[in-house]
Amino acid sequence: MKKWILIALCMTAHQLMAANQPNIVLLFSDDAGYGDFGFHNSYHFKTPHLDQLAKDGVRLSNFYVSGATCGPSRAGLLSGIYQQRFGYEEINIPKIMSESSKLEGEAMGLPTDLKTMGNYLQELGYRTAVFGKWHQGEGGQFHPINRGFDEFYGFRGGARSFFAYKNPSKAPPEKLMERGFENYQEHEGYLTDVLADETCNFIERSKEGPFFAYVSFNAVHTPMEPDPKDAAEFPQLEGKRRAVAQMTLSMDRACGQIIDKLKALGLYENTIIVFSNDNGGPTDSNGSGNYPFSGVKATQLEGGIRVPGLISWPGKLAAGAVYDYPLITLDLIPTFVKAGGGDPGAIDGLDGVDMVPYLTGANKERPHQVLHWKMETRGAIRDGDWKLLRYPDRPAELFNLAEDLGEQNNLAAQYPEKFKELFRKQFAWELELARPLWMLRRQEEGWSSRRTDTFRKPPSATY
Structure with a gap:
């Protein structure tokens, strides 16, 4: 009798915990420009649903990624750790031989000894899924199903067509749509729509909760393939x-x-929804715009590392608020774990913080006094409103972001002590990092070095 009472009490405790755990939906775009959203006052772009999400939740005006390119940025997002700490500085490219470590493309990925966002939430009882772009390694050892996710519908690589391949046998495997593990099947329709359908299906099947859906759109990454049904939209714009x-x-x-879908199922009030993007818009390749910032994807100017950030949690976070202190995608794991009933403080090595006390005003301090970036010999540090950029081929620069969002006015000569202070802090942080796991031969794989000065034109407000 006592045994059955104990079982019943345990079941009741579990059900009570599940009822109090919010569902989590992470909407993540690819290569979008900071200025290309209505909630960032775009003149031409139409984003009514995300604009409404901004009204329903908190807009993060100083939200950063930990890397200026897709793969490294996502490695930081999914691990909660500066990816440079474990050597993931470069994009993992299939079929490219690493010059330094001689790794084949399929051996490049998020190290398997690291837990992911999916692992942490699974441990709290969440059903977890990835929809869309993975880009954390093409080898089976890196597959989402083996990295903390119960379901996967997407592609392993970094980009693919938005339409089904007519001859899938001739397409690279990392570009093929895959359901679960190695169940390849091309989709029908426009891929952005298909990912929404699949996510809604998962939510319907998981409505008893709690669940976590990582919706990793490949929009608006190249190839530039808009949906034909929108052919008449934006006649005032041209080309890319x-x-x-x-x-x-x-x-x-x-x-x-x-x-x-969340609203129709009565789940919206108990769901954390986050929208963000993996890095700044590349501008030259997809026509995106990062106004009011200088810089693009792969640079450490603000246009390369500051991204849109929205978070909604009805009843917990104020609607229509704006939070201005710097936050970073590394903060999402601590935030989700804490909301799900876990203790992020018990997880060794996380570089982020639980955002909620800051967003509610319970903690009025800065979440991060200092943030860092590094890729090869390039580096950047933000300390308060001061930012230092270090280059391999010319003197470092110092900016005050409170007065110069476009990073046009180099103050290094005017504030030599501040310049040296930030340089020392960045160097001290870099002493903590692992050696890069691989280095790509950029000349052979077609990447430009993206000299930062090429993308430092005064920002235009024509977006």
Whole structure:
């Protein structure tokens, strides 16, 4: 009799915990420009559903990624650790031989001894899923199903067509759509829409909760393939700029579909929804715009590392608020773990913080006094409102972001002591880091070095 009473009490405790755990939906775009959203006052782009999410939650005006390119940025997001600490500084490219370590492409990925966001939430009883782009290694050892996710529908690589391949046997495996592990099947329809459909299906099947959906859109990354149904949209724009506006509209509709599903099932009030992006817009390749910042993807100017950030949690976070202190995607794991009933302080090595006390005003301090970036010999540090940029081929620069968002006015000569102080802090942090796991031969794989000065034109407000 006592045994059955104990079992019943345990079941009741588990059910009570599950009822108090919020569902979590992470909406993550790819290569979007900071200025290309209505909630950032875009003149031309239409993002009504994300604009409404901004009204329902908190807009993070100083939200950063830990890397200026796709793979490293996502490694930081999914591990909660500066990816430079474990040597993930470069993009993992299939079929490219690493010059320094001689690793084949399929051996490049998020190290398997690290737990992921999915692992941490699984341990708290969440059902977890990834929809869309993975880009954390093409080898089976890196597969989402082996990295803390119960379900996967997407592709392992960094980019693919938004339409089904007519001859999948000729497409690289990392570009093929995959359900679960090695169940390859091309989709029907426009991929952004398909990812929304699949996410909604997962939410329906997991509505008893708690669940975590990582919706990793490949929009608005190249190839520039807008949905034909939007062909008449944005007649005032041309070329890539028009295409990226159409693709952004599709992604916004997909986000709206997912949010509407949560509302229809009565789950919205108990769901944390986050929207962000993996790095700054590349501008030259997809026509995105990072106004009011200088810089693009792969640079450490603000346009390369500051990204849109929205978070909604009805009843917990104020609606229509704006939070201005710097936060970073490394903060998402501590935030989700704490919300899910776990203790992020018990997880060794996390570099982020639980955002909620800061967003509610319970903690009025800065979440981060200092943030760091590094890729090869390039580095950057933000300390308060001061920012230092270090280059391999010319003198470092110092900016005050409170007065110079566009990073146009180099203050290194005017504030030599501050310049030296930030240089020392960045160097001390770099002494904690692992050696890069691989270095890509950029000349052979077609990447430009993206000299920062090429992308330092005064920002234009024509977006």
